[in-house]
Structures are given as C-alpha cells and as structure tokens.
Amino acid sequence: MKAKIYITYKDGILDPQGNTVSKALVNIGLEKVDSVLYGKYIEMTFSGVTKEEAEELTDQACRKLLANHNTEKYRFEVVAE
Amino acid sequence: MIRFAVLVFPGSNCDHDAYIVLKNLPHSTVDFVWHKERDLSRYDAIVIPGGFSYGDYLRAGAIARFSPIMEAVVVAANRGKPIIGICNGFQILVEADLLPGALIANKDLKFLSQSVTLKTGTVNSVFTRKLTPGQQLTMPIAHKQGNYSAHPDTLKQLQDDDRIAFTYAPVNGGNPNGSAMDIAGIISEKRNVLGMMPHPERASDPLLGSVDGRSIFESIIG
Numbered sequence: 001m002k003a004k005i006y007i008t009y010k011d012g013i014l015d016p017q018g019n020t021v022s023k024a025l026v027n028i029g030l031e032k033v034d035s036v037l038y039g040k041y042i043e044m045t046f047s048g049v050t051k052e053e054a055e056e057l058t059d060q061a062c063r064k065l066l067a068n069h070n071t072e073k074y075r076f077e078v079v080a081e
Numbered sequence: 082m083i084r085f086a087v088l089v090f091p092g093s094n095c096d097h098d099a100y101i102v103l104k105n106l107p108h109s110t111v112d113f114v115w116h117k118e119r120d121l122s123r124y125d126a127i128v129i130p131g132g133f134s135y136g137d138y139l140r141a142g143a144i145a146r147f148s149p150i151m152e153a154v155v156v157a158a159n160r161g162k163p164i165i166g167i168c169n170g171f172q173i174l175v176e177a178d179l180l181p182g183a184l185i186a187n188k189d190l191k192f193l194s195q196s197v198t199l200k201t202g203t204v205n206s207v208f209t210r211k212l213t214p215g216q217q218l219t220m221p222i223a224h225k226q227g228n229y230s231a232h233p234d235t236l237k238q239l240q241d242d243d244r245i246a247f248t249y250a251p252v253n254g255g256n257p258n259g260s261a262m263d264i265a266g267i268i269s270e271k272r273n274v275l276g277m278m279p280h281p282e283r284a285s286d287p288l289l290g291s292v293d294g295r296s297i298f299e300s301i302i303g
Contacts, residue, residue, distance in 0.1 A: 014185065016187070016228075017190065068183055070230070
C-alpha cells in the first residue's frame with residue numbers, strides 16, 4: 001500500500017518559490033504560463049494495513065507533521081502497489 | 082538569581098552565543114539542556130536558540146517540535162515561565178503552536194545575513210519591560226525562512242492584544258523578508274513566550290558592534 005501526498009500553500013499565502021519559477025518560465029519563452037504553485041510531493045508505504053487504515057494513518061501524518069495547518073493544505077491518494 | 086536553560090538540538094548553532102551572554106550577565110545562571118531531556122522544572126526561563134535543527138528538513142522547526150524536551154517547554158509555557166525563541170527557536174515555537182502563524186521563505190528567497198533596525202512594539206512583557214515603546218534596536222538577522230505569515234484575523238488579534246514585540250523599522254531598506262505588518266517578533270496570549278527572528282544574543286557584546294540585544298535578556302532577569 002502506498003500513499004501519495006501533495007502539499008501546497010493555502011490560497012492567499014505568499015508562494016515565493018512559485019512566483020520565482022513562474023517568472024523564470026516566462027523568461028525562457030513560456031509566456032502562456034499564468035502561475036505556478038510550488039509544493040511538496042511525499043510517498044509513504046505501508047504493510048499489513050487495509051486501505052482505510054492507510055488513509056487514516058496518512059491523514060494523521062499530514063495533520064501532525066507533514067503539513068503546517070497555518071499555511072499549507074494537503075490531499076492524498078492511497079494506492080495498492 | 083534567574084536560572085536559564087539554553088536548549089540544544091542537533092543543528093543548533095547559536096546556543097553558545099546565548100549561553101555566554103547569560104553567563105556574563107549579573108543575577109543569572111545558565112545551563113545547556115540537550116533536547117532529549119524531559120524536565121525543565123529547575124529553570125526559571127528557557128532560551129530556544131537559533132540554528133538549523135534537523136537540517137530544516139520538511140519545514141524549519143517542524144521536526145524539533147517533536148523532540149522530548151518540547152513537552153517540558155509546553156509545561157513551562159503553561160506555568161507562565163518566560164520562553165524566548167530566537168530565529169530557529171521562533172520557527173520551533175510556531176510549529177509547536179506556542180505562537181500563532183508561520184515563518185515561510187523570505188520574499189526574495191535569499192538567505193539574509195545582515196544588520197537590521199528594530200522598532201520596539203509592546204513593552205508590556207517580561208522580555209521588553211526595560212525598553213521604551215518605539216525604541217530602536219540594532220541587531221543581526223540570519224535566516225531564509227523568516228517571512229512571518231498569519232491569517233488576517235490572527236494579525237488583527239496580535240495588534241489588538243498588543244502582542245507585537247518588534248517590527249522592522251523603516252530605515253536601511255526596512256522589512257527585509259516580506260513579513261506581514263513588518264513583524265520581527267511576537268509574544269503569546271499569556272505574554273510569557275517571545276519569538277523573534279533577529280538575534281539579540283549576537284548583539285550583546287561591544288566587540289560585536291551592538292549591545293542592543295542585551296536589554297531583552299536584562300528584562301527577563303528583571
């Protein structure tokens with residue numbers, strides 16, 4: 001079982017890395033890029049748990065450690081490997 | 082006599098600076114306390130120093146916040162003991178929810194190592210009681226994630242409750258990192274926890290060019 005976790009800034013939080021990458025993309029000629037949201041991608045693997053248990057564990061991990069509730073939001077999917 | 086604890090995490094690098102300042106001040110004693118300890122009851126005040134605890138992995142302060150010693154820090158905070166988090170210490174305090182908001186990447190993504198001028202906000206705290214409102218202090222900053230960010234309601238609350246300890250003064254370029262409302266340091270609701278990005282411990286000896294930071298430690302000693 002594998003969890004794929006995506007963490008990005010909440011709306012309204014300044015994303016300096018996204019802004020910088022966005023400008024750089026325009027500079028190299030990709031003018032049609034409107035904006036970039038820069039985030040984190042994390043994978044976690046589990047053994048001996050059901051999909052529901054894996055989802056609960058992933059949610060706990062995100063809430064307690066992986067995402068900062070002040071500035072970040074997260075979503076994830078749990079897939080069989 | 083005020084007994085200070087300076088916490089040491091893997092990657093702390095301003096612990097000795099804070100230790101030496103406190104050791105040399107009158108009416109204070111100081112010990113290093115390793116992050117694996119669980120008891121701070123014999124100390125009157127706690128310093129969480131700057132550095133790069135756990136290499137700033139995940140987010141600055143995010144892993145240190147789960148060190149065993151942090152439970153004792155929460156106990157001390159609830160008992161009203163003064164706790165000052167400097168730079169990485171501030172980042173750890175917000176990750177531990179002992180202070181509101183978050184410290185995100187500086188607006189221009191650069192690591193900033195420079196002298197800044199601070200303007201004193203509230204003097205109604207154990208950390209700033211020897212200062213005067215509006216008093217300017219010069220001390221260094223050295224961080225990449227010092228851009229204070231919080232929900233507009235939180236910012237308003239900080240302002241309404243007079244909990245902004247320091248802002249970046251509008252001189253020499255002013256706010257260097259993009260912090261909301263120019264915030265450089267804030268205090269907790271109970272006014273006994275201070276988090277600040279600038280380094281008062283690096284501005285407490287004439288040899289280092291400024292002694293403005295010393296008044297913060299002297300305020301704690303009383």
